Amino acid sequence: MTQRPVVALTDCADANAQARQAARIAALFGSTPSILPLTGEDPDAAAALTLLDLLRATELTGGPTHPLVLLVNIAPRDGHWPNGSPFCWFEYRGHLVVSSWNERVLSPLAAHLGITQVHITDVREVVEAAAADWAEFTPEQVEEIVRTQFRSLWYVPLLARWLVDGRPVPARPQTLTAPATVQTENPRxxxxxxxxxxxxxxxxxxxxxxxxxxxxxxxxxxxxxxxxxxxxxxxxxxxxxxxxxxxxxxxxxxxxxxxxxxxxxxxxxxxxxxxxxxxx
Known part of the structure; x- marks a missing residue:
C-alpha cells in the first residue's frame, strides 16, 4: 500500500470530529494526518486561501517532492443538494486534492494556478462500484456510507485511498472557471x-x-x-x-x-x- 502524507482542511472541527477523522485517515494511509480546523466567521474564504497556499508551498523546492493528499471539507450549506454538495477531485503537479464542490473555495485555483477541470463524484455511484469490484462492503454498509451526515469521515478518505490506489472511480468532468470579476474594489x-x-x-x-x-x-x-x-x-x-x-x-x-x-x-x-x- 502506497503511503502518502495527508493534510485535511475541515469545518467539522470539534475535538471528537478531528479525532475520528485522524483515526480513519491514519488507518487507511498508514500515516498520521495533519488536520487543520477552519472555524472562523468565513471558513470558505479561509479554505480558499489556505488551499491555494498549500499547493504553492509545494513549489520552489529545487528538486522532486513527495506527492501529497489534500482533503477539503467546506461544503456550502445552502440546501441546494439533498445530502450536501458532492465531492470532486483533481491533481496538481502530482498532488491529489479531494474537495467539496464549492466554487468559492476552488475558483481561485483556476484564476491563479490554471486548474480548469475537476472530476465530480456521486457517493452512491462510487461506493456501489467499489462494492461490486474491489471493496468488501455489504449492501447495508454501502447504504450506511451513502446516507451518513458525516461524509468527510466515511466517504472522503475512502475516495482518496481508492484514487491513490488507481481504482476505476466513476466521475464526470466539471469545468472550473475563475470568477468573472475579482473584488479588487472591495476585497475580503x-x-x-x-x-x-x-x-x-x-x-x-x-x-x-x-x-x-x-x-x-x-x-x-x-x-x-x-x-x-x-x-x-x-x-x-x-x-x-x-x-x-x-x-x-x-x-x-x-x-x-x-x-x-x-x-x-x-x-x-x-x-x-x-x-x-x-x-x-
Missing part, C-alpha cells in the same frame, strides 16, 4: 494570522491605489472614520507602530493590511470575512 479578509495581519483575497498590485507610496482608505469599525493607509513593498518598510498595506506571503503576492509591531485587526476592529473597504 480571508485570514487573520496570529499577529493580527489581515490577509486579503486579492493580489496587492490589483488593489486600486496600491503602489509604493500610494494610499488606500480603510474604514475603522471602532468609529467608522476613514483612515488613509499607505502602501509599502514589504513589512520591514512599514514604520514601526503604523499601519500599512504590503505584499504578503500568501497567494500569488496577495495583499495584507498590517501594523508593524502591532495588530491591524485590533487597530481597525476587523474580523475574518469583512469587506475591508466597505463603509460601516
Amino acid at each position: 479578509i480571508a485570514v487573520i494570522d496570529n499577529f493580527g495581519n489581515c490577509k486579503l483575497d486579492v493580489p496587492a498590485d490589483a488593489l486600486p491605489g496600491y503602489a509604493q507610496g500610494g494610499a488606500i482608505t480603510v474604514h475603522s469599525r471602532h468609529d467608522g472614520r476613514p483612515v488613509q493607509v499607505r502602501c509599502y513593498d514589504r513589512l520591514p518598510d512599514v514604520p514601526r507602530g503604523e499601519p500599512g498595506f504590503t505584499t504578503g506571503s500568501s497567494g500569488v503576492g496577495f495583499a495584507e493590511l498590517v501594523v508593524r509591531g502591532g495588530s491591524a485587526a485590533e487597530l481597525f476592529a476587523l474580523r475574518q470575512g469583512d469587506r475591508l473597504l466597505a463603509s460601516v
Whole structure:
C-alpha cells in the first residue's frame, strides 16, 4: 500500500470530529494526518486561501517532492443538494486534492494556478462500484456510507485511498472557471494570522491605489472614520507602530493590511470575512 502524507482542511472541527477523522485517515494511509480546523466567521474564504497556499508551498523546492493528499471539507450549506454538495477531485503537479464542490473555495485555483477541470463524484455511484469490484462492503454498509451526515469521515478518505490506489472511480468532468470579476474594489479578509495581519483575497498590485507610496482608505469599525493607509513593498518598510498595506506571503503576492509591531485587526476592529473597504 502506497503511503502518502495527508493534510485535511475541515469545518467539522470539534475535538471528537478531528479525532475520528485522524483515526480513519491514519488507518487507511498508514500515516498520521495533519488536520487543520477552519472555524472562523468565513471558513470558505479561509479554505480558499489556505488551499491555494498549500499547493504553492509545494513549489520552489529545487528538486522532486513527495506527492501529497489534500482533503477539503467546506461544503456550502445552502440546501441546494439533498445530502450536501458532492465531492470532486483533481491533481496538481502530482498532488491529489479531494474537495467539496464549492466554487468559492476552488475558483481561485483556476484564476491563479490554471486548474480548469475537476472530476465530480456521486457517493452512491462510487461506493456501489467499489462494492461490486474491489471493496468488501455489504449492501447495508454501502447504504450506511451513502446516507451518513458525516461524509468527510466515511466517504472522503475512502475516495482518496481508492484514487491513490488507481481504482476505476466513476466521475464526470466539471469545468472550473475563475470568477468573472475579482473584488479588487472591495476585497475580503480571508485570514487573520496570529499577529493580527489581515490577509486579503486579492493580489496587492490589483488593489486600486496600491503602489509604493500610494494610499488606500480603510474604514475603522471602532468609529467608522476613514483612515488613509499607505502602501509599502514589504513589512520591514512599514514604520514601526503604523499601519500599512504590503505584499504578503500568501497567494500569488496577495495583499495584507498590517501594523508593524502591532495588530491591524485590533487597530481597525476587523474580523475574518469583512469587506475591508466597505463603509460601516
